Amino acid sequence: MQHYSGFGLFKHSLSHHENWQRAWRNPTPKKKYDVIIVGGGGHGLATAYYLAKQFGVTNVAVIEKGYLGGGNTARNTTIVRSNYLWDEAAHLYEHAMKLWEGLSQDLNYNVMFSQRGVLNLGHTLQDMRDIERRVNANRLNGVDGEVLDPQQIKEIVPHMDCSENTRYPIMGASWQPRGGVARHDAVAWGFARGADSHGVDLIQQTEVTDLIIEDGTVVGVKTNRYGDIKADRVGCVVAGNSSVLAKKAGFELPLESHPLQALVSEPIKPVLDTVVMSNHVHGYVSQSDKGDLVIGAGIDGYNGYGQRGSFPTIEHTVQAIVELFPMFSRVRMNRQWGGIVDTCPDACPIISDTPVKNLFFNCGWGTGGFKATPGSGNVFAASLAKGEMHELAKPFSMFRFHDGALIDEHGAAGVAH
């Protein structure tokens, strides 16, 4: 693999950037792998990367039905934070946060991770009680956080309407300075390039149409392009498509797939250098380095696989943003799209073994899994390498919905993300 550096950039500029090496190979799959990862989103690619790099399992294929990162990974609004309420979730997301902090160096790929801070606004007394509680819980878990009053918020975001003249005045906020944003497609590409350089085969444009199961044990996958491919272990990381694959394996998951939308505006001058989220008015916004406002909100209430969302949801989202930032009312929106998110009843993921032996699922990240990409891949890789769930993953078993040990993160997940 060609090492990326400032010097390399200079060298390639002399040949008009026409001689860059391909970032990864485009191999024909082998007949058999130690591990097959189904789904080439951020989580699947991160899993493959850590499997090969950290756990020495290099006979690995990632099978992706479209192109790498074409699912939710490059459709999200890129918010990264780790201020979740419960210990299990805080530990998992903080594990990811620590990996984010060294990720560009580790991958030798600039994922543009920008720790510009994340504000979660409170508009009611109950919001503020929940925020106090969550920030205290965070600090006990070693996750940075502060409770801010409207004056302090105003200093961080001068253009936001922090007055009392709004329908839902801002009463305070939680503030996680280490939170921020990252460039989502670079995350997929960085992990892909890293995995490939350690020998992982990235198989694109190939759909897994079925799982081959013998005597309750998975032994491979069926594909639409290369027929059957054998594997000792299979990890499914297919987000909104998880229920469909689980059904092929003969079981149900506690998931529902919903469209979630995002929209970006025309580029404008720098106006917002942090991330603002509000559960109560239900919207969130940040500004990309290009200058466009990146906006998102809620899911459509019904199940859907159409990768598009409904108009009432957009309207609702934009209302919330204009309530917070009246000056944005004249900004024009450029693009809008949807992704299919796999929502789980307790707003926490499923990282789990399954009723089928050697078959593992990493799903249920719903509206907020981008922030966990490196951590999710890391613990899932450890689990696949050993055939036994990693300590941080254990509480996220799919069987928690049988024994009742749910991890209710609706408060911290809130408006999601």
Add this chain to the structure above:
Amino acid sequence: MFHIYCPHCAEYREEEEFHASGQAHIARPLDPEACSDKEWGEYLYFRKNPRGIHHELWVHAAGCRKFFNITRDTQTYEIKEVYKIGEQPSVVAQSGNSK
């Protein structure tokens, strides 16, 4: 934007008047005390979530406030039929689809 026929009001109304309440035809176990943890957990949380034909419970929240069922394709979003609680759907998934 869906245009949904409410079988109670006998009228087409816009999506925003309605609220989707998830999978239809989920029967509450007759004797919850007799359920195993697995059975109870599956009743509460495990859902069909198909890509294709789905039977859903909807409520006309900003209208008559009554519940009814819809058969809808979750991929094309086409509404195949609307029917009242207690009735059975006439459009169902092909067997290939429900493998």
